[in-house]
Every structure is written in structure tokens, then in C-alpha cells.
Amino acid sequence: MTQAAFFVLTALADQPRHGYGILREVEELSEGAVQMRVGTLYGVLDRLTADELIVLDREEVQQGRLRRYYRLTDEGTAALDAEAERLAAGASAAKKRIAEGRRTPGSAPGTTGAPGTGHGLAGGLA
Amino acid sequence: MTQAAFFVLTALADQPRHGYGILREVEELSEGAVQMRVGTLYGVLDRLTADELIVLDREEVQQGRLRRYYRLTDEGTAALDAEAERLAAGASAAKKRIAEGRRTPGSAPGTTGAPGTGHGLAGGLA
DNA sequence: AAGAATATATCGGCTCCCGATATATTCAGC
């Protein structure tokens, strides 16, 4: 799952949205950090549709402008949930290791060559 | 920051490692979920080095085999920390929204009268 | 002697993201 796909699924998780709405929503939910481009969006939308993670919900004409709404499928919700889990696990693992690295700094001056406890990871988190 | 780069940085967060060791470590820390390929690794290593997020720590010859160890720079640690934060925020936002979507399923009319009701999520997290 | 594991590295293909571009309507400002 690509970053862009993840954010599109997230934007659609609470309610169906149309393309342009997804763009604004992604920006908003990421607090401005992610600014997805139109060129990215439609490719993602096509791929997610082909994978049946989203479907075309309905088409509306609002003030003369066409709005094409997409929504998550059950499979899409499950995929998003699983991906969120993976991301959280990865973030957690990274933070844990950063802390470990600070305790026993990498190429410690002087002490190089004596790793002591062989290798102290793999504690295994959830 | 790409997924592969994130996992390489994470593998190096606690101590310097050589290429092949990174491969095994990524698999271990992700509990088998991520299996990075050699073809991916060296491109990532080159890019991270160019960006000065990692540096060549030392070269050892162990049992006739060359081992090229890399370690994080301060900038690399900071980048990993920031990325972990972003990932955690994204995962948190996704889960929150999945829950919201379950409360107000699909194309539910009614409650969505006011546009932009400032649903500010992703507020705080670890 | 053969095969797996360790350890390095490169290359072509393919997927995917982005910037640019195109079209069309509505609304605010001048």
C-alpha cells in the first residue's frame, strides 16, 4: 500500500467523498503536511477501484459541477485498518530503537569492538 | 521518505549494521512482514548516504567476507524520529476515522449538513 | 561435491507520484 493510497482510504473512511473533496480532506486530516496532487489522485482512485477497495458511490450535479463520490468497500476498510496497524507498529518499533540507540550510542569512541551483549534487540513488541 | 528508507533507518537506529545484516534485521523487527530485497537496499543506502542521513561507519573483514557498516547521523536520527511521528499520526487518524465511519455508515444523509465542521483530528498522540 | 547461507553489487522493467496541461462552471472583485 502506497502512502497516497493510504491517505485516500483514510479520507474516505468516515464518509463518501468526491475527488476534489478527497484532496482537501487529505490536506486537512494531515494538518497540511500532505498535499496530494490531482495527477496522483486519479491514478490512485483507478488502482483502488481495480483492487475493489473503493467503489463509485454516486454521481451528483451540484451547481452545474459534476461530483463523483467514492466510498470504501468492506475490503477497503479492512485493508486500511490493517495498514494503520502496520504503520503504528513500524512507528513504535522506530521510536523504541531510537531510545535504545541513545542508551548505547552507535560507534562509541573508544569502546568500538566490544559490543558486550552481542545484540540486544528482538525483545519483541506487539 | 519511502517505506524502504524508513525501515533501513529503523534497523540502524540502535547500532551500526552492514547491508546483509540490515536485510535480516528489517525482517526481524517487522516480524517477517517486510522482506526487503538486495536490489532495493543498495539504492536506498546510496540515497540515504547522499542525503547524509547515514554514513559509512567502518569496514571489517570477518571470516574472509567484507562487512561494510553504516550508522545513522544525527540528522538521520532526527529524520527517523520525525517520520515515526508522522506514521503514528497517520495510523491514529485512520483508526479514528474508521470508527467514525462505523458510527455513521456509508452515504448517510442528515448529519452532514454543515460543510467543514472542523472535525480536527490527529490532535495529539505519541 | 553440492547446496545453503553470508556478503557484496548492478541492471532492466515496472509501478507509481508529480508537474504541466486541458476543459468547464461558479463566484468575487474591479
Added chain:
DNA sequence: GCTGAATATATCGGGAGCCGATATATTCTT
């Protein structure tokens, strides 16, 4: 009335990045 910004759709070419295959070499296991 005209212009520009916002809304809303869509496509295309370039480039970045991941993967599978491939290559080389040593050590360990069978």
C-alpha cells in the same frame, strides 16, 4: 462585462524508486 480564483473533472510525460534476476566470492553444512 471581464478577470482571476476556486471548484471539479481528466490525461500525459518524466522521473524516482522497488523488485526480480543476475553476478561474484567465501564459508558452512550435508
